[in-house]
Structures are given as structure tokens and as C-alpha cells.
Amino acid sequence: MHAPVRVERVSWFGRISREPLVHFLLIGFLLFALYGFVGGGPRERTINVDDNVAATLYAQFSKTWQRPPTADEMTGLVESYVRDEIFYREGVTLGLDKDDPTIKRRVSQKYATIAEEQGASIPPTDVELERWMKQHPDRYAEPSLVTFDQILFGSPAEFDAGRRALAAGADPQSMGEGRMLLPHFELYPVDIIQRDFGPEFARSLLSVRPGDWQGPVRSGYGVHLVRVKKIVSGRVPKPSDVRLAVTRDFEQARRERSLDGAYQQLRRSYQIEYSGKWRARQSQ
Amino acid sequence: MKSALFGTAAVVSAIAFGSYQLAHAQDAGQADKGKLERAYAHYYSPYAQRDYPTRPLFGETHLHTMSSFDAGAFGARLTPRDAFRFGMGEEVVSSTGIPVRLSRPLDFVVVTDHSDNMGMFGDLLAGKANILADSTGKSWYDMIKGGKGADAAIEIIKAFSAGTIPKALVYLPGNPGYTSAWLDSVAAAEEYNQPGRFTAFIGYEWTSNTGGNNLHRNVIYRDGSDKAKQVEPYVTIKPVGSDNPRDLWKWMAAYEAKTGGRVLAIPHNGNLSNGRMFPLVDSLSGQPVDKGYATESARWERLYEATQTKGTSEAHPYLSPNDEFANFEIWDKGNLTLSEAKTKAMLEFEYARSALKNGLLLERQLGVNPYKFGMVGSSDAHTGLSAMEEDNFMGKTVSQEPSAKRISEAFIKDPSGRTIMDWEVGASGYAAVWAKENTRASIWDAMQRRETYATTGSRMAVRLFGGWDFVDADARTRLPAGVGYRKGVPMGGDLSRAPAGKAPSFLVAALKDPIGANLDRYQIVKGWMDANGKLHEKVYDVVWSGNRKRSKDGKVPSVGNTVDLRTATWTNTIGTPELIAVWRDPEFDPKQPAFYYGRVIEIPTPRWTAYDAVRFGVKPLPGTRMTITERAYTSPIWYSPS
Numbered sequence: 001m002h003a004p005v006r007v008e009r010v011s012w013f014g015r016i017s018r019e020p021l022v023h024f025l026l027i028g029f030l031l032f033a034l035y036g037f038v039g040g041g042p043r044e045r046t047i048n049v050d051d052n053v054a055a056t057l058y059a060q061f062s063k064t065w066q067r068p069p070t071a072d073e074m075t076g077l078v079e080s081y082v083r084d085e086i087f088y089r090e091g092v093t094l095g096l097d098k099d100d101p102t103i104k105r106r107v108s109q110k111y112a113t114i115a116e117e118q119g120a121s122i123p124p125t126d127v128e129l130e131r132w133m134k135q136h137p138d139r140y141a142e143p144s145l146v147t148f149d150q151i152l153f154g155s156p157a158e159f160d161a162g163r164r165a166l167a168a169g170a171d172p173q174s175m176g177e178g179r180m181l182l183p184h185f186e187l188y189p190v191d192i193i194q195r196d197f198g199p200e201f202a203r204s205l206l207s208v209r210p211g212d213w214q215g216p217v218r219s220g221y222g223v224h225l226v227r228v229k230k231i232v233s234g235r236v237p238k239p240s241d242v243r244l245a246v247t248r249d250f251e252q253a254r255r256e257r258s259l260d261g262a263y264q265q266l267r268r269s270y271q272i273e274y275s276g277k278w279r280a281r282q283s284q
Numbered sequence: 285m286k287s288a289l290f291g292t293a294a295v296v297s298a299i300a301f302g303s304y305q306l307a308h309a310q311d312a313g314q315a316d317k318g319k320l321e322r323a324y325a326h327y328y329s330p331y332a333q334r335d336y337p338t339r340p341l342f343g344e345t346h347l348h349t350m351s352s353f354d355a356g357a358f359g360a361r362l363t364p365r366d367a368f369r370f371g372m373g374e375e376v377v378s379s380t381g382i383p384v385r386l387s388r389p390l391d392f393v394v395v396t397d398h399s400d401n402m403g404m405f406g407d408l409l410a411g412k413a414n415i416l417a418d419s420t421g422k423s424w425y426d427m428i429k430g431g432k433g434a435d436a437a438i439e440i441i442k443a444f445s446a447g448t449i450p451k452a453l454v455y456l457p458g459n460p461g462y463t464s465a466w467l468d469s470v471a472a473a474e475e476y477n478q479p480g481r482f483t484a485f486i487g488y489e490w491t492s493n494t495g496g497n498n499l500h501r502n503v504i505y506r507d508g509s510d511k512a513k514q515v516e517p518y519v520t521i522k523p524v525g526s527d528n529p530r531d532l533w534k535w536m537a538a539y540e541a542k543t544g545g546r547v548l549a550i551p552h553n554g555n556l557s558n559g560r561m562f563p564l565v566d567s568l569s570g571q572p573v574d575k576g577y578a579t580e581s582a583r584w585e586r587l588y589e590a591t592q593t594k595g596t597s598e599a600h601p602y603l604s605p606n607d608e609f610a611n612f613e614i615w616d617k618g619n620l621t622l623s624e625a626k627t628k629a630m631l632e633f634e635y636a637r638s639a640l641k642n643g644l645l646l647e648r649q650l651g652v653n654p655y656k657f658g659m660v661g662s663s664d665a666h667t668g669l670s671a672m673e674e675d676n677f678m679g680k681t682v683s684q685e686p687s688a689k690r691i692s693e694a695f696i697k698d699p700s701g702r703t704i705m706d707w708e709v710g711a712s713g714y715a716a717v718w719a720k721e722n723t724r725a726s727i728w729d730a731m732q733r734r735e736t737y738a739t740t741g742s743r744m745a746v747r748l749f750g751g752w753d754f755v756d757a758d759a760r761t762r763l764p765a766g767v768g769y770r771k772g773v774p775m776g777g778d779l780s781r782a783p784a785g786k787a788p789s790f791l792v793a794a795l796k797d798p799i800g801a802n803l804d805r806y807q808i809v810k811g812w813m814d815a816n817g818k819l820h821e822k823v824y825d826v827v828w829s830g831n832r833k834r835s836k837d838g839k840v841p842s843v844g845n846t847v848d849l850r851t852a853t854w855t856n857t858i859g860t861p862e863l864i865a866v867w868r869d870p871e872f873d874p875k876q877p878a879f880y881y882g883r884v885i886e887i888p889t890p891r892w893t894a895y896d897a898v899r900f901g902v903k904p905l906p907g908t909r910m911t912i913t914e915r916a917y918t919s920p921i922w923y924s925p926s
Contacts, residue, residue, distance in 0.1 A: 220799050
């Protein structure tokens, strides 16, 4: 019973396998399959909802709600994913991604990100960080510290009167106008002095000879008598104290350098042709 | 190996700067040397010298970068890192290519990108085609393609308000693009946070905007990335998020429960909520504000952003007709998108002063005051640049970065014809915080206790202390703040149980911005409720510059005006650098609950429009405001009878 059937099949297969039309269709099918396999793209009709996709959807939900989605909710999330994916692929098939300025910009941004990260695979060495720090001393410098007293006067005349009174032995605490400004500052950083009194005052203060009352020193509030007791000059901190900031800035600068370098190099390999009337208008 | 190298480097640098070291050692002497080293070892902390804050810290609690979908669409290209660098005082290049730097650094910055669609803009640029299947999406697409990105941005904001953003563009927690945008925002704050020197907070904006009615809140973390990373920010888009503040408060509670961290929320732009920001009747449920709402609101929302680029919401001239300073940078044409016109009945539920008053009423009804908030200002800039000085104003959006055009173009237009012009956008404001140290914990704690004030961009130092025993001599001491803390409570605090026969007294003080304009006057705004439940307010001129006498109506006459619009300059020949006084409430009734907050007014100075007119040689449109009186609003001090 089995044998005749097999014989009959072989002969049927043998007969059609010799048909040219079948060859044609077969080749067509193979080409189609090959195209789909190699090119993927518009003709790809399979949407894989695998564990990776599911995990992403699952995380999306549970990160917000701090509970896992129910089965119904999960079905909804998957359905919405599939719908997005289908529309996206159909849109690409229609060429809706071509000559789109927003897509151009996005692809350019992606390229820029890759260009930025060139050379970023190796963490900076201590020597590189140290060199960077030396090249940008101001950025990491610990500011000068000043210990000083100050008395604010509303006008030059009051200032003169105040100075005379002080020379005659008046109590500095009893003089002057400003109440909100502290009369005494202990090891106060000069960058904060700048913010509290204005840049002019901070500059002047550093050039005052330590010791006795001096002035006038001008600020955004008026004129001051000041008595500088001590100036501790600013210094460069220990690299270990600012390592985080130095690394951060170094990396930022490296990204900018890489990007700029990549652009300059590519730019040289392109020829830009300017034409049209706009140039004349531009120079007007 | 690395640490050895670094150690060597340290020695080398120590030798290189040996001259400084030597000078310092000789100067300081051996005994002091140890003290100095200790000071440097933990980095200096100038605020730690007293047991109370001695200088206000100025910062930004509301700033967007390109991670915000609307900022990105407007053309913002600055990242959270750029925003922090700029706040620290570094020069950066703006999205339109302008090099820009602050006159002086800020002490702290919170980058608050919109949680909804965080990171979406990048993927919009990636051009997912399914947006084109949607008619709204198609029209944006055409606009962007036609080179009208800024118009598209406004459209996107409107669609977001209307809840009609195409589904494909909705970015939710867990979405890889969303997650990476959030983690990047957190990482940027971690990189730039330098305790003692500059504080970079983690934060985001929850942007409830249904129907174009602004119920936005900024969420600010006390925590670092270890906690903040555990939970992704709350969104408004359903079903993952909600546009109801009650749900945000639940999310905040859940975050704290899960991580042991702390968060607070700061609402803003009540002026664009069309009567919904500080309701007596909850707009979302249609029910009167209940005890649950009041309790949670009071718990999570301890501050209100009373001034920013989109107008100032302290007081409205309609609500406060006797306050000649109430008409300040007012936006009252409609809601955020101008889709709905403003009616006078809405105003009461939009402005800080009327909300503080209604809070007293609700406290009597519910036992809890939901609107017991302090004040901050911030920018809401969508440029990554917190540049809010009149002469250094980088605009609210990238399309408003300095150009000859920004003085005369429209910012928001509605088909009805309602329009807000670019010139109406304000260069405002900053948040001032009385914190002892420049750290996340110290500043956040000060926010939580409401020891803050709002400024419209100026950096004046403002004090307000309330107590029962302040005497005039307290205003003449060398350390008024010392007396203030000893004898009273600072701004944001509470007074209760009036001693028999006593009225509350206030020690008030203000010091001008060291590089800014002189001060005109310090006022106290009092609000109270009488025995019949009727609410009242009154503005008192407490101390002012010069020899001006009160007129018959009790008001102090104008300080004058030195602004020269031809050159955009002014002089400090009027006003005074400092105002300080003790004031007692002359109409105090111990049975009536009340609040008192300070308002400090500067002399008139050129508005940003005046600088633009001079710098670009352009003519402003008729009606453009060209001068401004910058100001500060302190958090209130509340008096409650029981």
C-alpha cells in the first residue's frame, strides 16, 4: 500500500519539477525570500514581540506604578507597541523619512554623538587630568580668604567724619550706616565678597595693607572704612579634592574637541558649491 | 597606581605654588595654620560661622533644556549640563549662537524639564512615521518642514494642553527614550553638584495643562541619584499619569515611602490657570476643597513661584484696587494657551495674595490651611539659560533670544485674536533662600520651612522677622539678624497666642543688590479674616528712602524716576542702599487670623525692552513697558489665634 503511493508521488514531483514555469516561480520565490532576509525593511512582515520587548513594556508600566501590569494591561501595552511598529514600517515604505529636515537633524545628531565619543573609550589618565588642571588654574583655584572689618558710610562727607571720629578713638561698632552687612568677616572667600559687595570692593580689599583702618573703599552700597587683618592667598587645591570636577570638565572638553575635529576633517573632504542670487542679497 | 600618580601630581603642584603656601604660612603663623588647613580641608564654609544664615543664596528652581519637548521644538540645543555650567558663572554659547555669561554666578540651580514626553523631542526628530497617520501630526510635520518650528512648538504645547498629542509621540516612564533622558538629567545634577560652592538639584516639572489651564508644579529632590533613580518622574498622560495634583501628591508620598527620600512641589503661573490654581472648589472633581486636599496641599506645596517670565502672580489690580504697586507684569488675557478668555471671577483663585487670604477661610472650615505657602521666583526659561537680569535677558524661549525682532513679535496667538506679545514676557525672576550652607540638604530644608523670598531678577537681601518684643532699637544694632532670630521667627514662620495687650512686631530689613538699583520702600502686606469670615488686606509702607512724607491717604509718594530711555541708563541718586525698621501692626485683633509678608520695591530702572531698543536701534510698539520697578516678595509670617 505504501510503495505505490510513494512511486506515484515521485513521478508527480518529477513531472512538475521539469516544468520551466515552476523553475521561474521557484527562482522568483527564492529571490523574494533572499531580499526579505538580506534587506529586511519594507517587506518584513514579522513583528517580534520577544522577551526584550516585553521586558521594556513591563518596565515602562511598573516603574511608574510601582507594581507590575495586570495581564489585561500588558495586552494593551503590547497592542500599542505593535500598532506603532506597523505604522512606522509602512511610513518608511512610503519613503516618508526621505528629505525630512527633522530626520536629517536627528541622524546628524546621532552621528555627532558617535563623533563626540571617539577617543572616550579610555578613561583619562592622572597625567592628562593634571595637565588639564594646570591649563585651567582659575577654574579650580580656591579663592583668597580675607579676614576683615568694615564700616559703611552713606556719603563721602559721612565717611570723612567717620574717619576723624575713629582717629579720635570712637568705637567702630557705633559708627556707619549699613546694618545688614556684617561688621566682621572671618576668612571670607573673595569670590563671595565679590557677590556680596560687588567686584570693585573685592578688588580693592585685596590691595589694602593689612593692619589698621583704611579707606575709602567703594562698594555697591557706598564708601567703607576697612581693616584687613589677614589675607590668605588663593591656592590650587589638591588634585584629589577636585578630581570629579576636573574629570567632568576634561571629558566635556574632549567631547567638544572630538566633534569639532571630526567636522573639520569631514568638511575638507566635501566641496561646497555656492550659487544663486541669494549670495548677492546676503552681502547687501 | 593612579592614586600614586595623582599624589605625585599633588606634590608637584604644591611645589609649583610653594610661594603662595610659604607666604600664607608666614602670614598665618603656626597656630592658625592648622585652622586654615581645616577650613580648606572640607572646603570653606563661610556661612558656618554663625548658627543662622548670614547671606541669602540666589538660585533657579525652574529651568528647561532641550530635554523638554517644547523647548526642543523651539530650537533649544542646550543640555542640562550647559544649564548648570551657565549657573556656575561659566560662559556658554546660546542655542542661537550668542556667547552669554551671568554677571555673577548663581548659588543653586534646579533643571526641571517636563516629565511628560521627556526626551520625546529627540525621537520626534527621528521622524517616527506614525505621526503622519494623524491629521494633527501631519500639520505639525508640514509646519516644521516649512521652516516654522517655533509655530509648531506652540501648536504642540496647545495640543498637549488639549490632550491631543498623537499617541506615537507620548513618552512614558519606562520608555527607553524617556528613561535615558531622566537618567541623564540626574547624572548631570550629580556631576555639577559641589557642596559648599554650587548646588545642582535633581528635579522635574509635572505639567498638568488640561484645556490649557496651568496647574504646573516643579518637583525638587533633596536627594542624590541613589534615591532619585529608583523611581521615574510622574507624568500627566493617562493611564500612566494624571493631570490631578492629588495624584501627584500620592506619587510624592510613594516616592518617599519607597526611597526614604524627600521631595517638595512648587506650583507656578496661577495667573494662567483660569481660576484653578488655588481653588475653593476643586476644578477636577467639582467638589469643594476638602480636608484631604487641604492636608496634602499643605504638606507637599510649601512654596509658590510668584514671579517668572510668564508674568507675576503676587497680586492683581482688580483684586487689590488700593495697591498702587499691584499692576506689575500682569498676564491676564486668558489661560496658558489663550484658548479660554480670563474673567474677573477667576482672578481670586490665581493670585498669591488672594490665595493666602482664602487659605485662612479654608483653615476655619477644614482645620487645615491648604494655601500656607512661601514665595520664590524663577525663570521658566526654555533656553537652558537662567539669565533674568534686565540688561542680560536671554528670553523665555529660543525664539526670544536677543535679536532686533523680539521687541515686536507675538509670543502666543489664539484664533480668537487674543495675543501675548514677546515684549510682555518678563525678565524674572530668582529664588532667594536663607540657608546656612550651600548644599542640597540645607537649601531644601530652608525651602521646606519657607525661609525664602522671590525676586524679579534683582539680588537684594531681604529680612523679615516677626515676634512680640521687637523694639525700635533692634533696627539699630550691628547684627539685626541675630536679634531677629533670638526674639522672633523668620519669614515662613508662625506666631500664635498673642500675649495680653500685645500686637505682633516685625523687624524688617533690605539691602540693595550690590551691583543693582537703590531701594524705594519696604512694605508689609497684611491679610486677615474678621469674625464674620470676611477677608481683608492692607498694604503698609513701613520704611522708605529720603524725607518723603505720607500723603493724606497714608501712602508714601513716588520715589521719582531717573531712567533715561535714550541710553537705557539710570542713576542711584534717588532711593537708598538699605532699609531697616521695626513695625508694629496698628490694627491688630488677637482673635483674627492673619498673615504678613514683606514687599521691597526698587527705584525705576530700564526694562529689558529699553536695553533692546538702544542696543538694536529698534522702535518699540506703542504701549510697550520700558521701565520696571524690580521687587522682592518674602514668604509670609502667619498669626493664628489658637
